Each structure stands twice: as structure tokens, then as C-alpha cells.
Amino acid sequence: MRYLDYPERQTFGDKNLPCFFYAVDQTHPRYNMPFHWHPLFEIIHVYEGSFLLHLNERTFLLHAGDSALIQNGITHGGSPQSGAECRYECLLIDLNAISLFSSSLREYEPTLADLFNNSILLHSYCPASQTELREPILRLLHLFRQPEQVDILGLIGNTYLLFSAILQNHAYTETPLKQYGKKYEALKKVLSFIEEHYQEHLDLETLASCANLNPSYFCRYFKELTHRTPIDYLNYYRIEVACEQMVYSHRALTEIAYDCGFTDSSYFIKVFRHYKHMSPTQYMLGTKKLPEQ
Known part of the structure; x- marks a missing residue:
């Protein structure tokens, strides 16, 4: 991972x-x-x-x-x-x-x-x-x-x-422990899929098909295991990746937003505020730049 x-x-x-x-x-x-x-x-x-x-x-x-x-x-x-x-x-x-x-x-x-x-x-x-x-x-x-x-x-x-x-x-x-494994196999597939495709347009049907489940059941299943709905988790993950890019790169916010799957910079800022309780600019000012290796 x-x-x-x-x-x-x-x-x-x-x-x-x-x-x-x-x-x-x-x-x-x-x-x-x-x-x-x-x-x-x-x-x-x-x-x-x-x-x-x-x-x-x-x-x-x-x-x-x-x-x-x-x-x-x-x-x-x-x-x-x-x-x-x-x-x-x-x-x-x-x-x-x-x-x-x-x-x-x-x-x-x-x-x-x-x-x-x-x-x-x-x-x-x-x-x-x-x-x-x-x-x-x-x-x-x-x-x-x-x-x-x-x-x-x-x-x-x-x-x-x-x-x-x-x-x-x-x-x-x-x-x-293996008795828990089967229940989480479908979740691992979806998490890996999100990790590899978060930059693309993803919807509930696409994520559900990755788990071989119908959208309605998949939504309940995913929330039971992660405590978030699939789309909520997708946006949360995209914002976490955006934060990582803000710390480790000097790219423009608009470029980072598009790279993380957001097609509208104003919507990116809105979603960022929802998860981080501050604007992207405030976040960048409040974090320390970490050395790259």
C-alpha cells in the first residue's frame, strides 16, 4: 500500500x-x-x-x-x-x-x-x-x-x-485471524483501486463493481468497515493526497487539485475545508516543509 x-x-x-x-x-x-x-x-x-x-x-x-x-x-x-x-x-x-x-x-x-x-x-x-x-x-x-x-x-x-x-x-x-480475512478481501480490492485511480472520475457504480457487489449493498458494506460512505472516503483520500503534494512539492494549488481528481478548483477548496477545517492556503502556511530523500 x-x-x-x-x-x-x-x-x-x-x-x-x-x-x-x-x-x-x-x-x-x-x-x-x-x-x-x-x-x-x-x-x-x-x-x-x-x-x-x-x-x-x-x-x-x-x-x-x-x-x-x-x-x-x-x-x-x-x-x-x-x-x-x-x-x-x-x-x-x-x-x-x-x-x-x-x-x-x-x-x-x-x-x-x-x-x-x-x-x-x-x-x-x-x-x-x-x-x-x-x-x-x-x-x-x-x-x-x-x-x-x-x-x-x-x-x-x-x-x-x-x-x-x-x-x-x-x-x-x-x-x-483468517476468519476476518474473507470479509476484508473485497475492501482491500476497492482501497487498492482508489489508490491507483483516485485521479480519474469514479462513481459508486464503478467502486461497487470493483468489489463485485451491487451499489446498494456495497455502500452499507463499505461504511460498516470504514465508517465512511464510498464517495466520502474517496474525497477524503483525495484530500489526504493533496495535502501530501502541498508539503512535498511546489506545484500550484490548481494543478494539485486536478491531479487529485477534482475538475473544479472552487469545489476542491470547498471539499478541503470540509475535511481539514481550513483553506488549502492556510494549510500550506501552517505546515513545515519536510525534506525529500
Whole structure:
């Protein structure tokens, strides 16, 4: 998914152990998190404010100090809650590149294999009070706040400690994650289609046909899983992409609007105000330019 393709994405580790780290505040172009998925294990930790996170059919309100653990392949998205600025960090790790299997860990192999294969479901919500999990999470995040190269041994060691805490506290449910997968397959197809074609004219019938559903049922299905109607989500996604272009490019607003699927600049401004509660110009003045890599 395109979520991993921010121009300023911070890639750490090496080619054998890639990992990604994002520090997000209200100046970040993806302050809101569109629904997406990826093949990596993800940690989200909230430092200030609160963040409403949707994971498949589960919803969690994360407050300052809370974390979430997201298994690979799970569709997720969310947004900071109004009232105060939210600051949060995201760390994505390729668990397949970290060998958690050795002769000394043989008794844990079945459970670890089930976790990695999504045969069991993690308790994704980690409140600040759950110190057994919180401490290894914070140590992992701390590794990535340093400007120099990440300590690979520290990364591997703290990943071991996190999964040790998960197993010791039985922070998982033996309910196959795959039972949720089929319900979300059609949604993933539509999200991918929007990601690839948001610049084009799209209507409800086109999106419904992508999911092989009739428009009426598709609209209910989509809203149940994303908490938005299909057209509402399409416009929301277009505005998020526009924000990204405003931060990372020096193109004219009219050009950005047309590139994001809006054929009328005044309508673009109206839709932008609806989602961002400010004009595009105010947004550009209030954000910091992030360095491209």
C-alpha cells in the first residue's frame, strides 16, 4: 500500500532487516491515517492527545501513553480526535527478517509461528498501565529517535523482549485471524483501486463493481468497515493526497487539485475545508516543509 511511500519515510536497518519509523504531528501530511495494510508488524504509540484506531472490526481509542500492536495484513486506519493536538509514532518491522526460532526457543515455536501466520489474534490494545508490554515498546521506539544508524542488535533484542512479554502475559486470543480475512478481501480490492485511480472520475457504480457487489449493498458494506460512505472516503483520500503534494512539492494549488481528481478548483477548496477545517492556503502556511530523500 502507498502508506509506506512518504517521500520523507525513514528507512532504517539494512537490506536484510528493513524497518520504517514515522513521527507524526498535525503538520504531517498524513496526520489522519487512511485505511491501508502492509506485510509488516506495526507498533503505534500515542504521546499526546488521543487517536481513534480501527483494526478490522475492532475500534480502540488510544490516549497518551497507549500503544497498539498490528499484525501483518490487517486493514487499519484512524484519525486523531479533536480537542488537542495528537502526536504519535509508527514503527514497522519485518518479522520474517528477525529469526525468533532457535533450539533454545523450541517450546515457543508453535505459538510464535501461529502469531506470524495470523492463526491467532494479538490483543492489539496496550494501555499505558500495561507496563510489561509498554516498556519493550518504548525501548524499541527510542532506538529510532537517534539520528545515527539504528543498533540492529538492540532492535532484535528488544523485539525478543516484546514477544516474550506477549507470551508471558498471554496477550493474544486463539481465534484464527483468517476468519476476518474473507470479509476484508473485497475492501482491500476497492482501497487498492482508489489508490491507483483516485485521479480519474469514479462513481459508486464503478467502486461497487470493483468489489463485485451491487451499489446498494456495497455502500452499507463499505461504511460498516470504514465508517465512511464510498464517495466520502474517496474525497477524503483525495484530500489526504493533496495535502501530501502541498508539503512535498511546489506545484500550484490548481494543478494539485486536478491531479487529485477534482475538475473544479472552487469545489476542491470547498471539499478541503470540509475535511481539514481550513483553506488549502492556510494549510500550506501552517505546515513545515519536510525534506525529500
